[in-house]
Each structure stands twice: as structure tokens, then as C-alpha cells.
Amino acid sequence: MIALPSPAVSVLAALDLSRVYPSGEGTVTALAPFTHAFPPGLTAVVGPSGSGKSTLLGLLAGFDTPTTGRVIVDGTDLHALSEAARADFRLANYGFVFQNHNLVTILTALENVEFPLALAGVPPRERRERARALLGEVGLGSRAGHLPSQLSGGEAQRVAVARALARDPRVILADEPTGNLDSRTGERVLDLLLASARAGRTVVLITHDRDVAALADHTLRVRDGVVTPQG
Known part of the structure; x- marks a missing residue:
């Protein structure tokens, strides 16, 4: 077990993290116990389909509940929070970019970037200026x-990146x-995302593309639910 990382070094850590699902009369280990401090920069998570990559990301985000272990974000135990508090914490500390951009279809690009700021109670003028600046970027x-x-x-997808950056x-x-x-376009x-990583953020990226993974600062390989740091 590693010690909790200093926030100056790493804001995201998985401690003995695992996920096991019931299956018939037995269980399926989607993610074997895993301990890792994610450093600032871009970490690529690679592995075949069904290997456990999305399970790992869901646990790191707090969308799923671990069977064992904890996710520590800037000193906070994510899974010790209530569901409502976890959602608020996610809004303040996480940005998400999905394969399908997941934009709100009835909102403009500007309104989509504004959306997380509106949820956080940012005044309309301030959030509009912030969203316009991000779309420009x-x-x-x-x-x-x-x-x-x-x-x-x-x-x-670039709008989705701007939205992910809305709350810094x-x-x-x-x-x-x-x-x-x-x-x-990719x-x-x-x-x-690389620019965000260079700015000191912790970016965790699932990819099947070896060329994309080659640009990462760090790499985790997942196979049959086992996570192995590479290099």
C-alpha cells in the first residue's frame, strides 16, 4: 500500500481499488486490486475491449462503487461521500470527455460550455464570458x-473539451x-488534452490507438482486469 500522495505531486490516487460483479453462481473480477498514484500529465490506459478499462475509469470518476479500496482526490475519499456530495465534488474537480461528445442537443455550443458553470451557480455574465473564452481557445x-x-x-468533440475545462x-x-x-481531427x-496535461492537470485517457498512447507521459495496461504500469 502506498502512502497518500502529496497534492503537489498527485491529486488522484487509487488505493487497493477493485470491482467484482456477481455472475451466475460465481463472480467476475472486472478490476483486480490496484494501487496507483496518478501524476500530473497525461496517463494513457490501454488494453483490449472488455479488459476493464472502462470499469477503472468509472471507479475513478465515482460513477461506480468499488468492491474494495478507495479513490483519493486532492485528499478527499471520493467513495466516503454521499451520492449528492460526490456529484458536487465531481462538478468542482473533474472534467469529462467521452467518445460520443454527450452534448445537450437543445443547447448551443456556448450554452453547453456554460452548463457546468450554471450548475455551480456562477453568475450568467461571468459564465458567458468564461464559455466564450474557452470556445475561442x-x-x-x-x-x-x-x-x-x-x-x-x-x-x-472540441466543444466537449471546452465544457470539460469550464470549471478549471x-x-x-x-x-x-x-x-x-x-x-x-483526432x-x-x-x-x-495534451495542453491541459502540460498545464499541470491530471488527464487519464482510455485509448485503443497506439499512436495516441505513444504521446502520453505515462501508460497503464489493462488485461483481464489486471492493471500494470508501463515504463
Whole structure:
């Protein structure tokens, strides 16, 4: 068991973390007990489909409940919080980017980026200025008034990155964010995540793409629920 990392070194740690599911008369180990301090920068999580990558990400996010262990985020035991408190904590400390951008279809690009700020009670003028600035940073200032259906896949994914950055999170979790994009568009999205990592955030990225994984600062390999640090 590792000691809790200093927040200056790492804000995210998994301590003896595991997930076991009942299956018929037995159980299935989706994630074997795993201890790891995630350093600032980009950590790629690689492995075949069904290996346990998404289970790991769900536990790190607090979407799923571990069978054993804890997730420590900036000194807070994520799974010791109530469901409501955990949701509030996620909103303040996490950003999420999914393979399918998960934008709210009835909101414009600007309103989608504003959304987590509105949930946090940020005043309308302040959140509008913040959202416009973020869309500018991802190269979509001119698309602020467009609905997701009026954006290309790559544009929508860049809006999703802007939304993930809205509250300046310490941790960004990304699940195959370039999986549905052509290589050139995927590179633009990856560049945004790399820039976030270089700014000192902890970015955990699930990917099947070896070229994407090669750009990461750190790599975890998952196979049959066993997580192994690489390099």
C-alpha cells in the first residue's frame, strides 16, 4: 500500500481499488486490486475491449462503487461521500470527455460550455464570458451559436473539451475521445488534452490507438482486469 500522495505531486490516487460483479453462481473480477498514484500529465490506459478499462475509469470518476479500496482526490475519499456530495465534488474537480461528445442537443455550443458553470451557480455574465473564452481557445468562437446537430463530429468533440475545462478541473477523464474522429481531427482534440496535461492537470485517457498512447507521459495496461504500469 502506498502512502497518500502529496497534492503537489498527485491529486488522484487509487488505493487497493477493485470491482467484482456477481455472475451466475460465481463472480467476475472486472478490476483486480490496484494501487496507483496518478501524476500530473497525461496517463494513457490501454488494453483490449472488455479488459476493464472502462470499469477503472468509472471507479475513478465515482460513477461506480468499488468492491474494495478507495479513490483519493486532492485528499478527499471520493467513495466516503454521499451520492449528492460526490456529484458536487465531481462538478468542482473533474472534467469529462467521452467518445460520443454527450452534448445537450437543445443547447448551443456556448450554452453547453456554460452548463457546468450554471450548475455551480456562477453568475450568467461571468459564465458567458468564461464559455466564450474557452470556445475561442478550442478554435470555435465563430460556432458559439450553433447546436450540436450543426457541428461536425470534431467540432462537437472540441466543444466537449471546452465544457470539460469550464470549471478549471484538477482531473480530466477521457474515454476514447478520438475514437470516432478522423486522424487529423483526432489530433486536434488530442492536442487540447495534451495542453491541459502540460498545464499541470491530471488527464487519464482510455485509448485503443497506439499512436495516441505513444504521446502520453505515462501508460497503464489493462488485461483481464489486471492493471500494470508501463515504463
